[in-house]
Amino acid sequence: LAKTTQPISMDSYEGQEVNITCSHNNIATNDYITWYQQFPSQGPRFIIQGYKTKVTNEVASLFIPADRKSSTLSLPRVSLSDTAVYYCLVGDGSYNTDKLIFGTGTRLQVFP
Amino acid sequence: SQTIHQWPATLVQPVGSPLSLECTVEGTSNPNLYWYRQAAGRGLQLLFYSVGIGQISSEVPQNLSASRPQDRQFILSSKKLLLSDSGFYLCACYDRDRGPYGYTFGSGTRLTVV
Numbered sequence: 163l164a165k166t167t168q169p170i171s172m173d174s175y176e177g178q179e180v181n182i183t184c185s186h187n188n189i190a191t192n193d194y195i196t197w198y199q200q201f202p203s204q205g206p207r208f209i210i211q212g213y214k215t216k217v218t219n220e221v222a223s224l225f226i227p228a229d230r231k232s233s234t235l236s237l238p239r240v241s242l243s244d245t246a247v248y249y250c251l252v253g254d255g256s257y258n259t260d261k262l263i264f265g266t267g268t269r270l271q272v273f274p
Numbered sequence: 275s276q277t278i279h280q281w282p283a284t285l286v287q288p289v290g291s292p293l294s295l296e297c298t299v300e301g302t303s304n305p306n307l308y309w310y311r312q313a314a315g316r317g318l319q320l321l322f323y324s325v326g327i328g329q330i331s332s333e334v335p336q337n338l339s340a341s342r343p344q345d346r347q348f349i350l351s352s353k354k355l356l357l358s359d360s361g362f363y364l365c366a367c368y369d370r371d372r373g374p375y376g377y378t379f380g381s382g383t384r385l386t387v388v
Contacts, residue, residue, distance in 0.1 A: 204366045205379020206318070249317070249322035262308070262368070262377060 166250045171269040180237040182268050184250030187231045188215045196228060196250045200267070206249060210235070237270075245272045276301040280365045280380030287387055293338075297365030300346070306368040307348040311338055311361045317374040318364065324348060360387045376383050 167185040174180045186195065194213050198206035210217055212224040212233070223236040237244055247267040277300045287293060292310045301303055309321045322340035330340050337356060341349045348365055363383045369376040 176359060200318075203362065203382060203384065205366065205382060206377075207379070247317075249276070263320060264310075266317040 166252055166265050168248075168250050168265060168268045171267065171271070173271050173273065174240055175273050176241055177239050180240050180244070180270060180272075182235045182237075182248055182250075182270070183232055184235070186250070186252045188201070189230050190259050193252045194221050195224065195230075196251045197222070197235045198251065198264070200247045200249065206264070209248075232269065239269075240272050242272050242274065244270065246270060276305070276367060276369055276378050278365055278367055278378055278380035280383060282383060283381065284384045285386070287355050287385065289357055289387055290354045293350070293355050293359070293385070295350040295363055295365075295385075296348075297348045297380055298346055298365045299348075302346075302367065302369045304345060305344060306312070306370070308366040309348065309350045310364040310366060312364065313361045322350070355387045357387050361387055 165188060168253060172180065172182060176208065177272060194211055196211040197209045199209050200206040210219055210224045211220050212226050214226050214230060217224045227232045233250065247269050249264050251262060251264065251268040279298045281296060286335065304326065306323060306325050308323045310311055310318045311321050312318050321338060322330055324330050326340045329341055330342060337354060338350060338352050339388055341351065350363065363385055365380040369380055
């Protein structure tokens with residue numbers, strides 16, 4: 163599994179766009195990039211997944227450059243409820259991954 | 275959809291006492307099952323995972339053990355707890371048929387060893 167590097171923490175204010183970048187220099191051809199969100203005392207929940215270019219859903223957008231060595235999770239117009247830890251994971255896209263390895267994540271704090 | 279039942283929600287145990295945390299899954303068959311631990315302010319650490327009944331893989335050597343006596347039951351145990359075993363324990367399951375949406379986490383158990 164490719165190792166990922168993320169900023170430890172980020173601060174933002176309500177209504178702003180937040181971009182969290184993840185580095186994964188050793189990403190393999192078959193690897194997908196997945197982001198999870200975790201609130202305090204809860205388990206992580208899936209946000210978005212992509213392989214290349216741009217993916218958008220009702221929660222976030224994921225931007226992946228052509229070399230795929232990094233990715234950026236974009237949260238539009240954050241609110242206080244977006245305060246959480248965000249994890250970037252890189253792994254096999256066959257959906258038969260035996261284990262999900264989380265890094266330290268990025269702790270996002272949204273202020274009023 | 276799959277549901278994970280994990281209990282208890284909180285637990286305070288003395289050093290040297292045994293531990294048994296249970297996790298059961300509904301809504302899926304033959305899932306991959308996982309135990310994670312999260313220390314205060316830290317990321318998630320994978321402890322054990324299982325791809326089938328009786329099949330356990332350990333990621334981190336420690337005084338904890340895991341067992342899977344039934345398809346949808348996963349148990350985390352210890353014979354003698356250490357102070358360093360304190361943390362937030364999460365059970366998770368993965369339904370291979372649901373792709374990236376297939377991971378579900380339980381509500382967790384906050385263990386404090388005193």
